[in-house]
Amino acid sequence: MESSFVLLFMFTSLIAFMLSGAGLAFVLGAIAFISTILLWGPAALIVTVLNTFETMTSESLMAIPLYVLMASILQKSAIIDALYDAMEAWSARLNGGLAVGTIIICTILAAMTGVVGAAVAAMGILALPSMLSRGYHPPLALGAICAGGTLGILIPPSVVTIVYAITAQISIGQMFAAGIVPGLILAGSYIAYILIRTWLNPSLAPIPDDIEDLPLGEKLGKLKALILPAFVVFGVLGSIYTGIATPTEAAAVGVLGAAISALVTRRLSFEMLSGAATETLRVTAMILWITIGARAFISVFVATGGADSILGFVEGVEASRWVVLGVMVLVLIFLGLFLDEIGIILLCVPVFLPIIIALEFDPLWFGVLFMITAQMAYITPPFGYTLFYLKGVLPEGIGIGQVYRGVIPFFFIQVVVLIFFAIFPGVVTWLPEALSQVGK
Amino acid sequence: SGTAARAQGVTKWRMQALWGGGTTPMMYEEKFCARVAELTGGSLEITPFAGGQIVPSAQAFDAVRGGAFEMMKTYDGYTAGKIPAHGFSSTVPFGFPEADQYEAWFYERGGLDMVRESYAPAGLTYVAPTVYGEEPIHSRVPVRTIADFDGLKGRFVGLASAVMADFGVSVSPLPTSEVYSALDKGLIDVADRGDIKANYEEGLHEVAKYLILPGVHQPTTATSYVANTRAFETLDDQQKAALAVAAREISGSLRQDILVANGEYLKKFQDAGVEIIDLDPEDIAQARAKAVESWKKAATDELSTRMMESQVALMQELRLL
Amino acid sequence: MISLARRITALNRGLFALAKWLIYAIVLLMLWEVLSRYVFSAPTSWAPELATLIFGPFFLLGGPYLLHLGGHVAVDVASAHATGRLAVLLKLAGLFLAAVFGAILLWFSVPLVMQSFSYGETSYSAWNPIVWPAKAFLPLSAILLILQAFADAITAIAEPENV
Ligand code: NA
Ligand code: NA
Numbered sequence: 001m002e003s004s005f006v007l008l009f010m011f012t013s014l015i016a017f018m019l020s021g022a023g024l025a026f027v028l029g030a031i032a033f034i035s036t037i038l039l040w041g042p043a044a045l046i047v048t049v050l051n052t053f054e055t056m057t058s059e060s061l062m063a064i065p066l067y068v069l070m071a072s073i074l075q076k077s078a079i080i081d082a083l084y085d086a087m088e089a090w091s092a093r094l095n096g097g098l099a100v101g102t103i104i105i106c107t108i109l110a111a112m113t114g115v116v117g118a119a120v121a122a123m124g125i126l127a128l129p130s131m132l133s134r135g136y137h138p139p140l141a142l143g144a145i146c147a148g149g150t151l152g153i154l155i156p157p158s159v160v161t162i163v164y165a166i167t168a169q170i171s172i173g174q175m176f177a178a179g180i181v182p183g184l185i186l187a188g189s190y191i192a193y194i195l196i197r198t199w200l201n202p203s204l205a206p207i208p209d210d211i212e213d214l215p216l217g218e219k220l221g222k223l224k225a226l227i228l229p230a231f232v233v234f235g236v237l238g239s240i241y242t243g244i245a246t247p248t249e250a251a252a253v254g255v256l257g258a259a260i261s262a263l264v265t266r267r268l269s270f271e272m273l274s275g276a277a278t279e280t281l282r283v284t285a286m287i288l289w290i291t292i293g294a295r296a297f298i299s300v301f302v303a304t305g306g307a308d309s310i311l312g313f314v315e316g317v318e319a320s321r322w323v324v325l326g327v328m329v330l331v332l333i334f335l336g337l338f339l340d341e342i343g344i345i346l347l348c349v350p351v352f353l354p355i356i357i358a359l360e361f362d363p364l365w366f367g368v369l370f371m372i373t374a375q376m377a378y379i380t381p382p383f384g385y386t387l388f389y390l391k392g393v394l395p396e397g398i399g400i401g402q403v404y405r406g407v408i409p410f411f412f413i414q415v416v417v418l419i420f421f422a423i424f425p426g427v428v429t430w431l432p433e434a435l436s437q438v439g440k
Numbered sequence: 441s442g443t444a445a446r447a448q449g450v451t452k453w454r455m456q457a458l459w460g461g462g463t464t465p466m467m468y469e470e471k472f473c474a475r476v477a478e479l480t481g482g483s484l485e486i487t488p489f490a491g492g493q494i495v496p497s498a499q500a501f502d503a504v505r506g507g508a509f510e511m512m513k514t515y516d517g518y519t520a521g522k523i524p525a526h527g528f529s530s531t532v533p534f535g536f537p538e539a540d541q542y543e544a545w546f547y548e549r550g551g552l553d554m555v556r557e558s559y560a561p562a563g564l565t566y567v568a569p570t571v572y573g574e575e576p577i578h579s580r581v582p583v584r585t586i587a588d589f590d591g592l593k594g595r596f597v598g599l600a601s602a603v604m605a606d607f608g609v610s611v612s613p614l615p616t617s618e619v620y621s622a623l624d625k626g627l628i629d630v631a632d633r634g635d636i637k638a639n640y641e642e643g644l645h646e647v648a649k650y651l652i653l654p655g656v657h658q659p660t661t662a663t664s665y666v667a668n669t670r671a672f673e674t675l676d677d678q679q680k681a682a683l684a685v686a687a688r689e690i691s692g693s694l695r696q697d698i699l700v701a702n703g704e705y706l707k708k709f710q711d712a713g714v715e716i717i718d719l720d721p722e723d724i725a726q727a728r729a730k731a732v733e734s735w736k737k738a739a740t741d742e743l744s745t746r747m748m749e750s751q752v753a754l755m756q757e758l759r760l761l
Numbered sequence: 762m763i764s765l766a767r768r769i770t771a772l773n774r775g776l777f778a779l780a781k782w783l784i785y786a787i788v789l790l791m792l793w794e795v796l797s798r799y800v801f802s803a804p805t806s807w808a809p810e811l812a813t814l815i816f817g818p819f820f821l822l823g824g825p826y827l828l829h830l831g832g833h834v835a836v837d838v839a840s841a842h843a844t845g846r847l848a849v850l851l852k853l854a855g856l857f858l859a860a861v862f863g864a865i866l867l868w869f870s871v872p873l874v875m876q877s878f879s880y881g882e883t884s885y886s887a888w889n890p891i892v893w894p895a896k897a898f899l900p901l902s903a904i905l906l907i908l909q910a911f912a913d914a915i916t917a918i919a920e921p922e923n924v
Contacts, residue, residue: 021843022855023833029862043507049869050499052899056817059615059809065784065819066791165617169460173621243625245795246618249809252791277781282832284784285823289833293862299494303454303509307493350493354461502873521885521892522877593804601806601887610804611887627798 006306010035010297024343025286028293032300039304047303048296055291059248060166064159065284066251067114070258072276074113074232077262080122082225083108088130089214089222096198096205098134099144100191102127106148107187108226110155111233114162114251115283116378120149120386124393137204138398140197143406146386147190147413150375153341155183157236157251159287160341160374164367167349172247173240177432178364179371182421186372189413197409228264232257241435287342294346307351314355321359325422328352329369336377344377345370364432365425372418379407451675453486454509458497458663461490464637464701468570468694469513472665472686479682484675486511501666505562510671513570515663516555517598524744525558528751529569531661533603534724534731535751539695541758542660543571549754554747555664565672567665568687572695573702574655578639578648579630580623584717586656586727595619595631600657603734607727623647632657636709637701645712652717656724728761763919766912773826773909780822787812787819806887814895821902825909828859849921856910856917863906870899 010031017027029048036044055061074080083105091097102123109119123145131141153160156176165175198205214222235257239245245253262268301307314324335344349370356366378385381404390403421428455473459466466488473486491497494509498518503509516526529551536542545551546569559566583589590608601611609630614622619633624647631648632655633639645651665687672680706716732752739748755761790812798804827833835855843851876882877893884892917924 017858018835020854021835021851022858023828023835025833026855026858026862029865030858033861033865041507044503044509045865046506046869046873047495047503047508049866049873049899050495050502052866052870053873053896054496054499056821056895056899057813058816059813060617062787062813062816065816066788069784069788169617171617171621173618173625239795241625243622243627244799246614246622246627249791249795252788253795255788256792273785274781277784278778280784281777281781281819281823282827282830284820285827286833288820289824289827292866302489302493357462502876506869517885521883521889522880527885593798593802598885602889605806605887610798610802611806612798612804613810613886 006035006039006301006304007309010301010306014297023289025289025293028290028297028343032293032296035304036296036300040300044300044303047299048292051295051299052292055288055295058166059246060162060172061288061291063114063157063162063172063248063251064287065280066248066255067157067159067162068283069276069280070232070236070251070254071113071115071118072279073255073258073262073272074109075118075122076272076276077258077267078265079225079228079261080105080109080118081126082222082265083229084122084126086222086225089219093207093213095202095207096140096194097207098127098131098136099140099194099198099205102131102141102144103148103151103187103190103194106145106151107155107184108229108233110152110183110187111237112229112254113152114157114159116149116152116385117283119152120145120390121393123149124390128390128393129395131205132395132398134208135206138402139406140194140204141406142390142398142403143408143410144190144194146379146384146390146403146407147375147410148187149386150378151183151187153374153378154179154186154368154371156180157240157247157254158371160345161367161371162247163287163342163345164349164370167345168353168363168367170363170367174364174432175367176237176240176247177435178368178428181431182368182372182417182428185420185427186375186414186417189417190410193409193413228261232261290343291346294343298347298350302350307354310351311354311358315358321361324355324359325361328355329373329418329422332370332373333376336373337380341374341377344374362425362429365421365428368421368428369418372414372421376411376414379411449483451484451679453484453511453671454489454494455486455511455513456489456491456494456497456500456503456509457513458491458515459513461493464697465694466490468690468697471693472513472690475686475689476679476682479685480679484679484682488513501562501564504666504668505564507668507670509668511567511665511667513663513665515661520598520738523558523562524738524740525554525747527599527738528735528744528747529555529558529662529664530598531600531658532735532751533600533657534659534728536660536755537654537721537724537760539571539573539660541754541760542662543569543691545751545754546571546662549750551747551750554743554750558743559666560669563669565667565669567667567683568691569662569664570687570691570694571660571662572691572698573660574653575632575635575658575661576639576655577630577632577652577657578623578644579650579652580626580648581629582650582715582717583630583652584719586719586723589630592629593627595622595628595633596657597632599734599738600632602738603731604657606731606734620644620647635698635702637698637705640705640708645709645714649714650717651706651709651714652719654719654724656719656727725760728755732761762915766915766919769908769912770826770829773829773905776822776905777826780819783815783819787815790815807890810884810886810888810890814890814892817895818898821898822905824902825905828856828906828909829913845921848924849917852917852924853914856914860907860910863903863910867900867903867907870896870903874900 013031087101091101106119156179161175165172236250236254239253240250457469469488473488495503500512500514501519504512517530520527556566594609595614596604605611619631622628735748739745790808794808874896883889
């Protein structure tokens with residue numbers, strides 16, 4: 001009885017404090033402190049510091065700044081521009097070609113980097129103006145960019161995946177492998193949707209008559225834009241799956257690959273490295289300070305019996321395990337409307353995972369479902385990262401309302417794909433299993 | 441402690457354990473708490489928390505010290521960097537080959553008192569150890585003699601990392617969750633992780649075709665029940681005795697549970713095509729003599745030296761050295 | 762007061778600008794480890810551990826200046842529409858939470874760092890370095906966070922039109 005009160009108190013105050021607009025890290029910390037003093041005793045505040053010491057020396061969390069740095073260097077190295085140029089040459093005469101090409105580039109970027117921001121910002125600058133100038137239906141163009149940009153969460157490497165794997169105490173490499181097939185299926189679904197929609201209604205993505213097809217030789221020449229990305233993808237994923245490096249070390253290999261790419265495109269400079277380091281520290285400090293706050297929040301929640309009361313509740317209701325799973329996924333989607341993904345993982349995984357295990361679901365598979373809800377969170381208002389990134393590059397006359405409208409169909413595709421993976425777990429788990437069979 | 445409410449004669453404690461929720465050793469921590477409640481007629485209620493649920497296991501020392509919880513089940517190796525004596529009260533690489541011998545050192549050769557001495561200045565009271573047997577070494581390559589370790593890449597932690605390094609292993613400190621994939625991809629050749637059953641459940645038979653016994657890096661293990669001294673002093677004699685009795689019961693029953701499970705799970709390893717290599721006791725005995733030099737390096741203060749010397753003396757009596 | 766606030770902000774900006782370069786040290790250490798293990802088949806005992814010791818100071822020192830930049834993740838659904846007094850009040854409330862957070866981290870970390878120093882605590886790994894210098898960045902960053910919250914509060918009160 002006391003513990004369900006804890007639950008209620010902690011989550012209502014979380015929502016109330018959050019609406020004040022204060023930093024999530026400090027809101028979580030403050031509620032943790034108040035609850036600790038009221039329900040546990042002031043001496044227990046030491047727990048926050050002890051958790052922070054652990055966070056400070058986590059080899060796995062160190063992958064976060066490394067992947068952010070890599071994305072930042074890539075973004076400044078003009079290889080995304082070259083990719084886009086090649087894609088335009090190849091898909092100009094296809095129905096909805098630029099939108100399809102955007103998804104393809106986003107998929108390639110997703111395989112190179114672990115953060116969402118790079119893809120959305122780059123496509124917002126490159127693809128959006130060219131689609132709009134062709135007369136593409138703005139919501140379609142905006143939706144494709146937002147949805148494509150989030151593919152990086154599921155397709156490895158991915159910072160969100162790393163945080164999930166650490167929190168759930170499963171191998172980062174296994175969790176990465178689990179994301180590959182679902183990520184490609186999701187990308188394929190987006191492409192299928194765009195193709196069907198523009199085939200049914202070609203006016204959504206007009207092909208101007210004066211577009212001339214480039215000679216094949218020239219088109220093939222543009223494919224050399226793929227060389228550097230392939231080099232980076234191989235550097236990161238290759239070094240993980242051939243056993244050269246741990247996922248964290250692979251991120252450092254990726255930084256090296258990105259720096260070499262920037263050298264090749266003649267963009268490497270002191271200013272560029274300095275700017276990339278600034279972005280990296282901003283993003284890293286943001287995530288890690290939330291981690292400190294969230295760990296404080298979770299410790300007091302567990303210690304005062306909140307977690308047990310949830311588990312007890314779930315065991316008490318005589319619902320089928322699928323209903324319980326459905327409720328958990330709905331909670332994740334709901335929280336995703338308001339909360340940052342890293343925060344959601346740190347808050348929910350320690351509470352949900354024991355339930356998942358008790359219900360005999362596979363944590364790896366649940367992780368993939370989680371990543372899809374994370375992708376939903378990234379494109380849904382009011383708190384969707386991709387919306388923030390796009391806001392800055394929207395041209396005159398295009399309002400945020402059109403972005404909201406554009407993401408709706410993609411949101412529903414994500415829902416359908418989520419249900420598909422929930423029903424067919426084998427699609428998710430075969431690749432990690434197959435990869436661990438290799439070499440025996 | 442401020443939180444140990446003694447309402448209607450009931451003292452309520454929180455205890456953080458080492459283990460993950462749902463694992464066998466965690467079940468024994470639940471049994472420990474239930475037994476204490478039984479022995480005290482319900483006057484001491486301890487709620488166990490799984491490792492890492494409140495603070496990371498390695499930080500539990502300071503959490504109990506600070507009074508966040510009244511008690512912990514810890515592994516002294518975590519604090520050996522602070523208190524050198526704890527290298528000798530947790531596990532000694534190439535040390536006692538039988539759990540009973542190690543437990544005898546605690547109860548018959550003053551080990552208990554020396555460990556209490558190591559905890560007392562920190563405001564902590566060492567209650568009792570839980571002593572059990574070996575953890576295996578998993579390998580991608582056959583290791584048939586101690587000399588075969590020379591030149592391999594390995595994952596070991598604590599004192600074992602220093603000692604195995606002295607035997608020629610290049611040691612990487614990987615997190616437990618990465619052992620499977622590091623072995624799988626050949627990042628490392630040999631690794632320690634957990635006990636035989638836990639490692640089978642993790643699937644190490646899929647990635648390492650050799651299992652080496654005894655696990656010389658960790659032939660015997662002691663984990664510890666430790667209480668906050670201020671909280672401990674509020675207990676009456678019956679409650680204190682209950683803690684000691686329950687702890688000693690758990691030590692025996694967990695050890696026997698592991699003993700039986702080891703046999704059962706070694707069979708499963710074999711069925712999965714893993715070759716079990718038994719190292720020659722003679723070879724290990726010679727290595728033990730060499731390991732004494734590594735122990736001396738780790739015994740950096742008066743108390744740890746005294747503990748090390750008394751263990752060496754007992755090993756000599758038992759004709760292990 | 763305003764000049765004090767500016768000086769605090771300048772200090773944190775400077776520390777941010779210094780700390781950001783640590784990421785390249787981490788990159789080099791990790792690459793060195795990969796190289797020595799994969800190419801020379803001789804992993805170092807120190808490179809990965811040194812990298813993790815740098816990691817804490819790196820992200821901790823970024824926090825105070827990030828507070829000034831408004832870069833911490835926040836839900837601004839309500840606060841984005843607030844104006845005038847209410848906006849200043851919400852801003853001060855947020856800064857107060859940050860300062861409390863810093864104060865508690867400071868209060869509980871100082872004794873632990875002192876203890877680590879007096880024990881001469883080492884990591885007990887194969888490399889076995891002392892660990893208090895890395896731990897000391899927690900109280901240091903906590904002080905800097907409190908100072909920055911204080912500086913931003915002064916600015917918010919003195920120049921409410923800019924909130
Ligand atoms: Na990715
Ligand atoms: Na959202």
